[in-house]
Each structure stands twice: as structure tokens, then as C-alpha cells.
Amino acid sequence: MPIHDQGYRRYGGARGRRGHGWAVIAAAGLRTFFARRIFLGLLLMAWLPAIVRAVQFYAVANFPQASVLAPTPDTFRQFLDQQTNFVFFMTVYAGAGLIANDRRANALQIYLSKPLTRSDYVFGKLAILTTCLLMVTWVPAMALLALQAAFAGNVTFLRGHIYLIPAITVFSTLQVVTVSAAMLALSSLSKSSRYVALLYAALVFFSVALFGVLRFVTRDTSLSWISLPNDLAQLGDAIFRVPLRFATPWPVALMMIVALLVASGLVLERRVRGVEVVG
Amino acid sequence: MSDVSLSPVVTLEDVSVAYGRHPALRSVTTSFAVGAVGLLGPNGAGKSTMLKALLGFLVPQRGRMRVLGLDVAASPLEIRARIGYMPESDAHIPGMNAVSFVAYCGELAGLPRVDAMQRAHEVLYYVGLGEARYRNVETYSAGMKQRIKLAQALVHDPDLLFLDEPTNGMDPKGRDEMLDLIRDLGHNKGMNLVLSSHLLPDVEFACDHVVVMDKGSVVAAGPIAALKQPRGQVFELRVKIAVGELDGFLDRLRAAGIECYATDDDVMRALVPGEGGARDLFAFAAAEHVQVRHLRPSVPTLEDVFAKAVGEK
Numbered sequence: 001m002p003i004h005d006q007g008y009r010r011y012g013g014a015r016g017r018r019g020h021g022w023a024v025i026a027a028a029g030l031r032t033f034f035a036r037r038i039f040l041g042l043l044l045m046a047w048l049p050a051i052v053r054a055v056q057f058y059a060v061a062n063f064p065q066a067s068v069l070a071p072t073p074d075t076f077r078q079f080l081d082q083q084t085n086f087v088f089f090m091t092v093y094a095g096a097g098l099i100a101n102d103r104r105a106n107a108l109q110i111y112l113s114k115p116l117t118r119s120d121y122v123f124g125k126l127a128i129l130t131t132c133l134l135m136v137t138w139v140p141a142m143a144l145l146a147l148q149a150a151f152a153g154n155v156t157f158l159r160g161h162i163y164l165i166p167a168i169t170v171f172s173t174l175q176v177v178t179v180s181a182a183m184l185a186l187s188s189l190s191k192s193s194r195y196v197a198l199l200y201a202a203l204v205f206f207s208v209a210l211f212g213v214l215r216f217v218t219r220d221t222s223l224s225w226i227s228l229p230n231d232l233a234q235l236g237d238a239i240f241r242v243p244l245r246f247a248t249p250w251p252v253a254l255m256m257i258v259a260l261l262v263a264s265g266l267v268l269e270r271r272v273r274g275v276e277v278v279g
Numbered sequence: 280m281s282d283v284s285l286s287p288v289v290t291l292e293d294v295s296v297a298y299g300r301h302p303a304l305r306s307v308t309t310s311f312a313v314g315a316v317g318l319l320g321p322n323g324a325g326k327s328t329m330l331k332a333l334l335g336f337l338v339p340q341r342g343r344m345r346v347l348g349l350d351v352a353a354s355p356l357e358i359r360a361r362i363g364y365m366p367e368s369d370a371h372i373p374g375m376n377a378v379s380f381v382a383y384c385g386e387l388a389g390l391p392r393v394d395a396m397q398r399a400h401e402v403l404y405y406v407g408l409g410e411a412r413y414r415n416v417e418t419y420s421a422g423m424k425q426r427i428k429l430a431q432a433l434v435h436d437p438d439l440l441f442l443d444e445p446t447n448g449m450d451p452k453g454r455d456e457m458l459d460l461i462r463d464l465g466h467n468k469g470m471n472l473v474l475s476s477h478l479l480p481d482v483e484f485a486c487d488h489v490v491v492m493d494k495g496s497v498v499a500a501g502p503i504a505a506l507k508q509p510r511g512q513v514f515e516l517r518v519k520i521a522v523g524e525l526d527g528f529l530d531r532l533r534a535a536g537i538e539c540y541a542t543d544d545d546v547m548r549a550l551v552p553g554e555g556g557a558r559d560l561f562a563f564a565a566a567e568h569v570q571v572r573h574l575r576p577s578v579p580t581l582e583d584v585f586a587k588a589v590g591e592k
Contacts, residue, residue, distance in 0.1 A: 015388075016391060112334075
């Protein structure tokens, strides 16, 4: 005989305000990732370049012989460029299964039978991936800015290049939102996270390879817009006020990014439903 | 009890839903009373489509639906906060153990995190998964997956439960336990529920009311006890007849006003209207030169109601 009644009891407690479903999804997703060693390992690796830069800033601040390594605004642009590889791996690891796994487990009808809109669901999933990616781009970059000031013992560099704060923020946000939306759209197309990961990698590598071939044939870089990484790199250069690396005007790269975001939104709108209707 | 508490929990007015060109619900007008209501019909009758339309997953081409007094088109989130849905197919959140999954569903439904976790433990014990609540849901058997779907539908204490084929894939013992749970919820815990099933015994055991569907339309609805009231007498009947002449005999039987349909056994069930009863059947058989081998009075069942409603032969 049970010590206490284990039958069903009515709930008399408080219920939260609606409209926070996306935050519940995001928090649960992040908790799941932070409980995984592979994720933590990947995050640690992604922070290695930042640690190296921090050592560089420390050396510059404390050893006059290292003054040739003094940071410039380009240092931060180069740092974010380096992080692009980690953005790729993190996107594949954390993003491929975000919707694909839910589709495999028929979880969408569970989610959408709760007081959630489809937008809540998509924004929740998007928040998981963007948070993970910001932790390999915006967070270390801003930490480096803070460390530079801390090691130097003054804010002269920061004051002289105050635009770095919005530049890092805008570029990181643009990069993270773009790849997150693209990956979520791909993830909604399949029930296999492996297939989605392969598809994303293939799209990135194929577009870069195609640009390489066209560049070789035309001896011109004005077709860089066909590749997402190139579009982001071109916009990054424009945001950080450094010379553009391709002949493509940056508004064209921006248009490609906007087109990709719109296409991702349309795919998600069609694929994220409680019932899969064919016909 | 006031009139308000007796008003239907679900109403549909002239609702039509189609998948492309294929109509799934055809101008359905019906209501679901408070308590446990069975939604009965053969596969493809439109039962799941009706539940998905009530949840807002499907938008009807025509008609109006109300759940718990709220318009489905205008207040889908308010409705979903007050209902629990147990889908027909396997469904879970991947990568979670049972207690995390159910608590997560509670949070999604608006419960504070601590309350959701406490309720998750409680409902998992209630559905019989207390000892397995720290196992990953993906390692569960088919029967356990059915139970956890019920748990996630219950965790936020809904006012109305939609259960879509809840005994699918369960062994006989598990099926009985699931039906006991559903009956307990509907009869002892005061929860309104709609049990969608193609299994007559499940609905008859767990529900007080039934809505019978066939080919996208409602063909009978009401309290089971009232529907089972005989409008004549029911008999089990077996006859000796030449091969190939049975269909003609049955057609003439129906033409004479005697409802008749075959069962899984080799006997037929015949509903004889009026007071004549066995005498009418014998007289008809004699006139047809058919030998009656077995005739036994029977009690009306939901199967009779269902067979009559869907015009089964």
C-alpha cells in the first residue's frame, strides 16, 4: 500500500503568462547542449584563438619587445574571420538536428498542441543556435576588447576605435542569424540530422568551390555573391571599414543574405506544422 | 448543476475539412457532452482529422468550432492551454528522459518549472511509469510510449483531453490498464475527455456518450445507454442456405424491415422491429424456404448501434 496517494490530482497552482514558450524551448535546448561533453569540447576549441589573442594583448601590454603585436581594428576583423570555421562546425553540430530530430520523433504535434504558435517554436529553436554561435563569435570578441583595456590599464584603444563595439555586434548578429536561419530551414526539410549536416556542408563547400572555378575562369571576383561565406566576408569587411576582398559591391552581398533569410522563412513557414499535409 | 456546466465542451457547426481534393470531414455538425465521450468510427472515418481541426492544426474550409466555449479560429492558444492531446502516432521530444520530457511539456503549457517537475513525477506514477521515469523515452516499449503520451497530455491538468487511439499497439494487459486510467479520469477525476477509437469495446468501457463517424460524416450521436435502447428485438441468427443465395436472402430480409449484419462468427445479428420477434423471423424464413439452425435472443450492444449507423452488411 502506498504511503501517500499516487492517484491523479488536480493542479491548483499558478500558470505562467503565455508568449514565453520560445524562451522555454531555448532554455531547455541550451541545457541539453551544455550537458554534452562534445559540445563543451567544441566550445573550448572555439575559444582557443581568443585565448591566444588574450596572451598576445597581455604580452603587448607588459613587454615593450612585443609592441609589434599591438592590436589594431583589423585584429578583431581577423579574429572574427578565424572564428568562421568554428561557426561552421558549431552550426552543423548544434543546428542540424534542431528540427529534423523533432520531425523524426513526431514532436511537432506535441509542441503545437501546447499554447505555442509556430513562431514561438521557430524562434525558440533559432535562439538555441544563435546563442551557441554568439558564444563563439560575439562573446569572445567582446571579451577580447575588455581584456585589451584591462591589460593596457586604459581605454585609449577602445576610445579611439569605439566603432568596434557596434561593428562586432552587427557583424556577429548578421552572421549568426543568417547561418542559423539557413540551417533551421534545412533541418526542417528532413528527419535525419546527418543528412541535414551533409546537405549544409555540401551547400557551403559547393558554393565556395563553384566561386573558385568561376574566379579561375573569369579571373574576376565579382561573382563572389554566389557563396554564402563570401557574402558574409564581404559584408564583414564593409562593416569593419577594411578594404573589400571581392569585386562584388557589398549591397549585392547584402541582397543575397536578405534573399536567403526570406527563403529560409518561407521554408520554415511551410514545414513547421502540426500536420504534414501532402497535396 | 447549472445549465452552463451541462453545455457541450465541444461543438462543430457545418465543418468541412479536405486534404487537397479529398474531403475528410463533410459538413459535420455535432457536439460533445461533458464527461467521457467516444469518437467512434472505422479507419479513415475522419476522427483524427476532427481532433486536429479542433486543435487548430487544420483549418476547415467551412464551418465553426468551439472548444470549452471558445472559438477555435479566434482563441487557439487559450484553448490549447486548457486541453491535453495524446496523438495517435509515437511522439516524444528526442534526447530526454521521461520525467524531463513530461516536465518540459508542463512548462510549455505554462506551468512554472518547479511545479511542472513536481507534476511530472505525479502523473508518471499515475500512468504507471514511476519506476521508469529516469529512462530515455526512446528506449520505451510501445505500451510505455502510449502511457507517456498520456502523461504529457495530463501534466498541466487540462479541462479536456483528446485521446487519439490510446490503446494502439498495447498488449491486452496494458490495454486494460490504459482503459482503466481513461475510465478513472472520466468518471472519478471529473475530467472531460474525447476518446477517438475504432475499437467498440474501448469506447463502450470508458465512455458514457458516443459520436459515430463514417466517411467524414457523423452518423449517430448520443448517450450510449440511449442508443443501445432496443427499437425491437435483437437475435443471433444462423441459417442453412445454398451457397450464393445468402446475399439475396439478406437483401430481402432488409427489404422486410429487419436489420441484419454478419459478425466475426458464422452467426448474424438481426434486429426485428415491433413485437413479433422470433415469430416474425421464423415466418420469414419459412416463406423463403430457409432453414433456421440457430436463433437466440441477444442484448443490444454498441456494435449494433455502430453497424446500423454505418450501414454495415
